[in-house]
Amino acid sequence: MVSLKELSKKEEKLASGHRLCAGCAEPIIVRQILSATDEPVIASNATGCLEVATTIYPYTSWKIPWIHSAFENAASTIAGVEACYQVLKRKGKINREIKFVAFAGDGGTYDIGIQALSGAAERGHDFLYVCFNNEAYMNTGIQRSSATPMGASTTTSPAGSVIPGKKEFPKDLTEIMAAHKIPYVAQGSPGFYNDLIAKAGKAFSIKGPKFMNVIAPCPRGWRHPTDKTIEISKKAVETCFWPLYEVENNEYRLTGISKLIAEGKKEKLPIVEYLKMQGRFKHLFTEKYKHIIPEIQSRIDSDWGILKKKCGY
Amino acid sequence: MKILGMNGDNAVAYAMKQINPDVVAGYPITPQTIAIEKFSEYVADGEVDTEFVAVESEHSAMSACIGASASGGRVMTSTASAGLAFMWEMLYVAASTRLPIVMNVMNRALSAPINIHCDHSDSMGARDSGWIQIYGENVQEGYDNIIQAVKIAESAGLPVMPCFDGFIVSHAVERVEALDDEKVKNFIGIYKSEHPLLDVENPVTYGPFDMYDYYMEHKKQEHEAMKAALKIVKDVGKEYEKISGRSYDTLSEHRLDDAELAVIALGSTAGTAREAVDEMRKKGINAGSLKLRLFRPFPYEDIRNALKNVKAIAVMDRCDSFGAFGGPMFSEIRSALYKTSDAEVVNYIYGLGGRDVTTNHIKKVISDLNNISTTGKVKEYVQYLGVR
Amino acid sequence: MKGWKEIPDGGLILEPGNSVEYKTGSWRAKRPVWDKEKCINCLICWIQCPDNAIIVENEKIRGINYDYCKGCGICASICPKEAISMEEEK
Ligand SMILES: Cc1ncc(C[n+]2csc(CCOP(=O)(O)OP(=O)(O)O)c2C)c(N)n1
Ligand code: SF4
Ligand SMILES: [Mg+2]
Numbered sequence: 001m002v003s004l005k006e007l008s009k010k011e012e013k014l015a016s017g018h019r020l021c022a023g024c025a026e027p028i029i030v031r032q033i034l035s036a037t038d039e040p041v042i043a044s045n046a047t048g049c050l051e052v053a054t055t056i057y058p059y060t061s062w063k064i065p066w067i068h069s070a071f072e073n074a075a076s077t078i079a080g081v082e083a084c085y086q087v088l089k090r091k092g093k094i095n096r097e098i099k100f101v102a103f104a105g106d107g108g109t110y111d112i113g114i115q116a117l118s119g120a121a122e123r124g125h126d127f128l129y130v131c132f133n134n135e136a137y138m139n140t141g142i143q144r145s146s147a148t149p150m151g152a153s154t155t156t157s158p159a160g161s162v163i164p165g166k167k168e169f170p171k172d173l174t175e176i177m178a179a180h181k182i183p184y185v186a187q188g189s190p191g192f193y194n195d196l197i198a199k200a201g202k203a204f205s206i207k208g209p210k211f212m213n214v215i216a217p218c219p220r221g222w223r224h225p226t227d228k229t230i231e232i233s234k235k236a237v238e239t240c241f242w243p244l245y246e247v248e249n250n251e252y253r254l255t256g257i258s259k260l261i262a263e264g265k266k267e268k269l270p271i272v273e274y275l276k277m278q279g280r281f282k283h284l285f286t287e288k289y290k291h292i293i294p295e296i297q298s299r300i301d302s303d304w305g306i307l308k309k310k311c312g313y
Numbered sequence: 314m315k316i317l318g319m320n321g322d323n324a325v326a327y328a329m330k331q332i333n334p335d336v337v338a339g340y341p342i343t344p345q346t347i348a349i350e351k352f353s354e355y356v357a358d359g360e361v362d363t364e365f366v367a368v369e370s371e372h373s374a375m376s377a378c379i380g381a382s383a384s385g386g387r388v389m390t391s392t393a394s395a396g397l398a399f400m401w402e403m404l405y406v407a408a409s410t411r412l413p414i415v416m417n418v419m420n421r422a423l424s425a426p427i428n429i430h431c432d433h434s435d436s437m438g439a440r441d442s443g444w445i446q447i448y449g450e451n452v453q454e455g456y457d458n459i460i461q462a463v464k465i466a467e468s469a470g471l472p473v474m475p476c477f478d479g480f481i482v483s484h485a486v487e488r489v490e491a492l493d494d495e496k497v498k499n500f501i502g503i504y505k506s507e508h509p510l511l512d513v514e515n516p517v518t519y520g521p522f523d524m525y526d527y528y529m530e531h532k533k534q535e536h537e538a539m540k541a542a543l544k545i546v547k548d549v550g551k552e553y554e555k556i557s558g559r560s561y562d563t564l565s566e567h568r569l570d571d572a573e574l575a576v577i578a579l580g581s582t583a584g585t586a587r588e589a590v591d592e593m594r595k596k597g598i599n600a601g602s603l604k605l606r607l608f609r610p611f612p613y614e615d616i617r618n619a620l621k622n623v624k625a626i627a628v629m630d631r632c633d634s635f636g637a638f639g640g641p642m643f644s645e646i647r648s649a650l651y652k653t654s655d656a657e658v659v660n661y662i663y664g665l666g667g668r669d670v671t672t673n674h675i676k677k678v679i680s681d682l683n684n685i686s687t688t689g690k691v692k693e694y695v696q697y698l699g700v701r
Numbered sequence: 702m703k704g705w706k707e708i709p710d711g712g713l714i715l716e717p718g719n720s721v722e723y724k725t726g727s728w729r730a731k732r733p734v735w736d737k738e739k740c741i742n743c744l745i746c747w748i749q750c751p752d753n754a755i756i757v758e759n760e761k762i763r764g765i766n767y768d769y770c771k772g773c774g775i776c777a778s779i780c781p782k783e784a785i786s787m788e789e790e791k
Contacts, residue, residue: 004744005760016769017720023773027751040513055521061720065510068520076373080380087364119369227774411711518714530705
């Protein structure tokens with residue numbers, strides 16, 4: 001268990017005055033993740049809401065060294081930073097420990113950035129990659145990505161009179177990263193901050209490439225009230241839509257509430273509990289499209305079964 | 314000094330070994346591949362301290378270079394053709410973030426159809442990206458340019474792209490006078506970045522979101538830096554002459570003093586042009602040639618001076634600028650001469666995709682110029698040379 | 702506003718965290734009101750505030766930083782003791 005009292009004494013690495021929407025999950029996740037290490041951290045950031053809203057010139061919310069260079073290359077940019085660190089350390093020009101982190105949205109990770117991420121992971125750079133998964137291209141106005149859930153209405157997968165929103169299930173990027181057999185891969189949710197901070201702390205302590213996929217409710221894109229961000233991020237876990245787990249040295253482990261659900265100590269909620277809180281799924285509650293919900297439920301159940309098996313249940 | 318027999322790619326790798334950069338990010342593409350292979354050997358044999366990042370794409374090569382350069386390291390890479398095109402987005406980022414990255418380009422045509430041989434479409438496509446561009450004629454110049462490029466980049470606070478012709482230079486074994494390692498080391502000195510990202514005590518934000526309120530000020534800074542780079546290129550050239558005995562400026566003239574006709578080329582064709590000029594001179598035709606070394610920043614005053622007495626000029630572009638009035642060099646040279654010269658300026662687009670250009674081709678160009686000069690008539694301002 | 706000679710080259714920002722000069726409190730439509738009596742200082746609202754607008758000193762909540770609070774209401778919705786309530790901004 002992390003101690004919030006202890007954490008509250010540390011200096012914040014993300015300053016107030018950023019212009020992310022009210023209730024946005026992204027800065028919550030940044031604060032939680034960066035609170036997990038006492039070492040100096042350097043971040044790269046892909047183009048997206050977080051990058052734009054925290055560095056509107058001449059202001060920056062970053063109190064750590066930070067670099068944005070483009071959309072698809074948070075991983076290769078931090079790879080260059082880390083490479084430079086390694087050589088300068090070898091030459092004795094730097095002798096302190098520094099942590100490297102890449103921040104990117106789901107668009108910048110699942111889609112356009114997957115090549116750079118895969119490459120940097122395979123090359124073994126010492127960095128933590130954090131994907132802020134708000135399940136769409138939010139900064140350009142809520143377009144679908146390959147992380148967008150089936151049935152969600154976005155501006156490029158709108159729910160219409162014949163098409164019920166996005167027709168495809170999202171790709172499982174966490175599994176793709178686990179298949180890289182890097183030392184640490186995890187899924188987290190800001191609602192379960194203990195779990196998320198513990199995972200980030202573990203990730204920071206491990207050498208080599210680490211990947212964390214964090215669900216990041218977006219009030220604007222998911223169409224939910226700004227005060228429901230945390231509740232929804234918990235419902236995602238409680239319905240097993242977004243299980244909490246980690247893969248450490250290829251060993252799968254459920255964590256937090258997900259572990260309790262697997263062990264029958266906590267109830268697995270039906271997916272409607274998650275869907276009904278969000279406007280992007282509103283059309284699924286109409287006569288015409290209500291058949292979609294069982295499809296989503298059955299996919300979740302099947303994915304959950306597979307994951308449980310991997311975790312030894 | 315050492316006399317070596319090397320092709321252009323190996324000369325680049327050799328110069329890079331002597332420079333011993335902090336980070337090199339590389340990706341294979343013909344005709345550049347040999348350079349990163351050779352450099353990888355230097356790394357494998359512990360002959361350099363460099364962190365070599367064998368990236369998964371050129372986009373990542375330039376992204377990693379940007380990250381490493383922002384971190385305060387001396388950073389290099391090389392590429393060609395599609396590789397450079399794939400980096401396009403990041404070229405602008407490197408330049409406008411004012412990162413002194415050095416990237417050799419072994420000029421190669423762009424697809425389609427896919428072609429691995431020389432023309433200048435790749436680097437000319439990047440001419441407005443904010444990189445300093447220097448074109449070398451042969452292996453020796455390729456070697457010399459890359460060493461100067463490090464110093465130019467770090468003095469100007471801008472990335473530099475030394476270019477030479479793919480295959481024609483990259484794969485041709487020539488005699489190279491290589492400087493002693495110590496000399497190179499002293500010449501380039503130690504790089505000290507003003508705001509390294511790795512300075513965790515003084516956190517810097519690199520690459521913020523810029524609106525219409527400041528973006529133009531940042532572009533103006535870049536504009537001025539590029540202007541100032543002209544003198545830096547000249548100064549570094551003079552300094553380099555002191556240690557190498559070889560002189561470098563923005564351009565070099567061949568028999569232009571009393572010439573009425575001039576051929577302008579960059580890269581390996583400049584040598585062919587000199588030969589053609591010499592042969593035409595023997596026939597009593599008053600020709601000269603100009604080799605342009607620096608394309609960005611464009612040395613328009615030097616060009617005006619060099620061409621002030623000529624009556625007809627042929628600009629040789631090894632790349633088309635489709636739909637434009639001539640190739641990129643043609644447009645720039647005509648613009649440089651506007652109101653300062655009465656010469657007729659014509660354009661030849663030649664050598665695309667490695668199409669051979671011989672002295673005979675250039676002799677024909679000089680004959681054309683002679684006709685223009687004597688008749689005062691231009692049949693065609695822009696034409697393809699050596700096409701069926 | 703500064704001219705091109707007065708700003709750092711390359712778009713760099715050399716003042717870490719200077720966004721504090723930009724007050725986002727004006728975005729607020731509703732304001733969280735914190736009840737010291739009900740608060741048990743669990744700090745959950747602090748760790749889940751997107752704007753770092755919960756003021757914590759010596760492990761205890763001291764109040765809300767209205768300069769930055771955008772009024773999202775997360776704190777009020779997650780407080781286990783209902784120590785924060787949302788009121789209309791006047
Ligand atoms: C090469 C390139 N293509 C497209 C864009 C436009 N673009 C900027 S941000 C963005 C969406 C970002 O989405 P995501 O990565 O999910 O981050 P979010 O804003 O949702 O946090 C897009 C499409 C770009 N900047 N660069
Ligand atoms: S659009 Fe969504 S992700 Fe972007 S700042 Fe607003 S709430 Fe955050
Ligand atoms: Mg997104």
